Structures are given as C-alpha cells and as structure tokens.
Amino acid sequence: MLDVRRLHLLRTVAARGSITAAAQSMALTAGAVSQQLSALRSDVGVDLLRPDGRTVALTEAGRVLLEHADRIFAAVQEAESAVAAVRGMVGTVTTLAALPSTVARIVAPALTALGSQHPQLTVTCHVADQAQLRELTLGTVDVVLGQRYRHVPDIAPRGIDVSPLLDDPLLVVTAANRAGERPLALRELATHSLALPPPTTDCGQAILHACQLAGFTPTTRYVTADIAAQLTLARAGLATALIPQTAIDPATPGIRTAPIVDHPILRRLFAATRHTEAANPTTTAVVAALSSAARRDHATCLPPG
Template sequence: MLDIRRLHMLKTVVARGSITAAAHSLALTAGAVSQQLSALRSDVGVELLRPNGRTVALTEAGRVLLEHADRIIAAMEEAESAIAGVKGTVGATATLAALPSTVTRIVAPALTTLDSCHPQLTVTCLITDQAQLRELALGTVDVVLGQRYHHLPDATPRGIHISPLLDDPLLVVTAADQGEGRPVILQELAAHDLAVPPPTTDCGQAILQGCHRAGFTPTPRYITADIAAQLTLARAGLATALVPRTAIDPTTPGIRTTPIADHPIKRLLFAATRHTENANPTTNAVVAALRTAAQAGQTACLPPAQE
C-alpha cells in the first residue's frame, strides 16, 4: 500500500525543484528524503524522478503517480475537514502566510481577535511576499493573506479557494507640508522625484502601467520595495511615494496621503484556503477574523497632514 507521507514528499520535491530544497522545507535531511523516495520507487517498481540539470523532473510514471497523489492528498484533507465540521469546534493550530504590508492594519488586529475569541487556537504567522499560494497548495500553510494587482490575470492554482477582502488603492504620499491635499492627477507625478518598488515586482509593474495610461514613463529617483523606506523618504521631503493604503500605519506622523483622481492603481487583498467541500471551522475562523480586520481597516482614518 502506498504511504501518503511519501507521496507528499514526491509532491514537495517536484514543487521545490530538488531534494535538498524539499528537505529544507520539510525540516528533514536530504538523506532522509532520498531514503523515502527510494522506498516509494520500490513500492511502485519504476523510476519516478530523473536528473534535469541541477533540478529533478518527473518520469512519465512519476507524472501519473503525482496526479493520483494530488487527489489522494486532497481526499485526506477533505476527510479531515469533514471530521472537523462534525466536531464544529475551532482547532488548536493554524498557519497563516501574510504580506508584510498587511501586518499593521489587518494581521495584527485579526490575531488579536482570534486570541480573544478562540484562546485555544495558536496561529503561526509567516510574513513573506514570496510564493504564498504555492505554500498553500503544498500544505505548508493553511491560510494566505495575499494580493493581486488589477493589471494581472487571475493565476490562482487549482484547488485553491479565494475570498476577496477589499480593494486597496495606492495613495500618493508626500511630506506633510507638501502638496495641496486634493486628489492627485497621475500625470502631475511626472515632475516628481519618485520612490517606487522595482519594476520586477507586481506593485512596480502596476505603477508603471498606471503611469503609461496617464501618458508618461516615470523616472524614479529611489527604487526600493521596502515600504518603510519609501515612507521615510516621503516624510523627509526627498520623494513622493505610491503606497497601498493598507500598508500605511494610521499613526504615522509627518506625511500627507492623497488619492489618485484619474487613473487609480489598486490591488485586491484576499484570503486563500485549500478548497474542500466541507467547511473547516479553524480556517473559517482565521478568514473571518481577517475579513473583519480588513473592513475595519478600510474605514480607519489615515494620519492627518501636519503643517
């Protein structure tokens, strides 16, 4: 009989690209993973992986087995969710992956709510902007608080359920004593020293496309994905930044925030879980807390400009 743990290892190795990377993510040694894959190969009597440069690739038999492994693992999770639904109680642990820009106004309030409403639940939080949905599909995390900029197509992996939380517009951020406080025409920023993310990032691409729609190509003075650095430069009067509203701490002093009037640039913030036919009370509780925090954050006041 096939061992589901070995099937999961096969899936992880293929997703990570190598035995070493898979072992790191599973908190195992590469030797232990290799040993389990060898046992799986013996179970089925055929090679499942082949070298592919510095990575590994599936053989035809491996591809067929992985298709079945996906269904088997999904069925196991469905069974676990069904049992959890029958019990009707929130579990003891959950893992959340969230974007750094959502910590202040969504993640921290949501975790505070969960701690109050479900004190038995311990949520481990992974703050990262890298490949959250892949981690969700692999079972490394249970809930993802992710983003998708509106210029990007929907690339949600199969088997993932998306719950939209809110549209999060980028705001124009300057020093408190700069600007007029009125909504900004995007074209006006052509004459500003800008602090923006690299064009290789989703946010950087969204800003670039928004500026192109407004009729100009931006020439940034400062390029950084660090939002804290962008806000520091803006507060010092050195640059104008374009920052998602949710990423701005309402208590931040010394800045002025204004909306874009004509070519708004937005990201969709969403909560993602693995799709199951039976609702899981634990992940439902985490998503509900995120939704409540997102709605509260949407109505929270931004810092007033200080003259």
C-alpha cells in the same frame, strides 16, 4: 502499499524544483529526502525524477503518480474537514501566511480578535513579501492573506477557495511640507523622483503598468520593497512613494497622502484556503476574523457579487 509521507515528498520536490529546496522547506536534510525518494522509486519500480539542468523534473511515471497523489491528499484534507465540521468546533492550531504590509492594520487586529473569541486556538503566522498560494496546495499553511493587482489575471490554483477582503488603493505619499492632500492625476508624477518597489514584484509591475497607461515612464530614484524605507525617503523629501493605503499608519508624522484620480492602482486583498466540501470551522474562523478586521479598517470594501 505506497507511503503517503513519501508521496508528500515527491509533491514538494516537484513544486520546489529541487531536492535541496524541498528539504529546506521541510527542515530536513537533502540526503534524507533523497533516501525517501529512492525508497519510493523502489516501491513503484520506475524512475520518478530526472535531472533538468540544475533542477529536477518529473518523468512521465512521476507525473502520473503525482496526479494520484494530489487526489489522495485532497481526500485526506476532505476527511479532516468533514470530521472537524461534525465536531463543529474551532481547533487548537492553524497556520496563516500574510504580507508584511497587511500585518499592522489587518492581521494583528484579526489575531487579537481570534485570541479573544477562540482562546484555545494558536495561530502560527508566516510573514513574507510573496504570500504564495502554492503553499496551500502543499499543506505548508492553512490560510493565505494575499494580494492581486487589477492588471493581473485572476487565476487561482485548482482546489483553492478565494474570499475577497477589500480593494486597497495605492496612495501618493510625499513630505508634509510639499503638495496638499488634493487628489492627483498619475501623469503629475512624471516629474517626480520616485521610491518604488522592484519591477519584479507585483506592486512594482502594477505601478509601471499604470504609468504606461498614463503616458509616461516613471523616474525611479530609489528601488526598494521595504515600505518603511519608502516612507522614510518620502518624509525626508527625497522621493515620492506609491504605497497601499492599509500599509500606512494614519498617525505617521511628516507625510502627506493623496489619492490618484485618473489611473487608480488597486490591489485586491483576499483570504485563500484549500477547497473542501465540508467547511472547516478553524479556517472559517480565521477568514471571518480577517474579513472583520478589513472592514473595521475603513478601507474600500468590494461590491457585492
């Protein structure tokens, strides 16, 4: 009989691209992962992985086995959720992945509310610049608070349910002694020195796309994904920044914010979970808390439907 744990290792290696990366994500040694994959290869009697440059790739047999492994783990998840639904109670542990820019005004209030409503529940929160939906499929996390910008196709991996939370506009941030809080046309920023996230990030790509639609290429003086650094540069009058509304503390001194009127840049915040036929009370409670926190933050809510 195939060992489910070894199948999980195969899935992780396929997703991460290498045995080393898979081992690091699972807090194992590369040798331990290789040993288990060798045992799995012996179980099935055929090679499952092949070298592919500096990475590894699945063989045809590996792809076939992975398809079955995906169905096996989906069935396991379905069984766990069905039992949880019968119990009808929020569990004791779960894991949330979130973006740094959502922690102060959405994640922290949501976790505070969960602690009050479900004191038995312990939420482990992973904060990373790129909250990957892939982590849901691997079972590394249970809920992802992610983002999507409007110019990016809305494509979720198979087996993932996405619940929209809110549309979060990027605001123009300058020093308090500069322009007033009137709405701005994006084209007005063509003469500004900007502090922007790297063009390889979702936010950086969205800003470049919007500026191109407005007919100019932005003058990027400072490149950083660190929102605190962007705010510091704007407060000092060294640059203008474009920052999501939920990432800005309204009480931050020394800055002015203004909306963009002609080419608004919106990121859609969402909560994502693994799809199951029976709703899992624990992940349902986490998503509900995130949704409530988003509404309480007075951000622009999504229209119905």
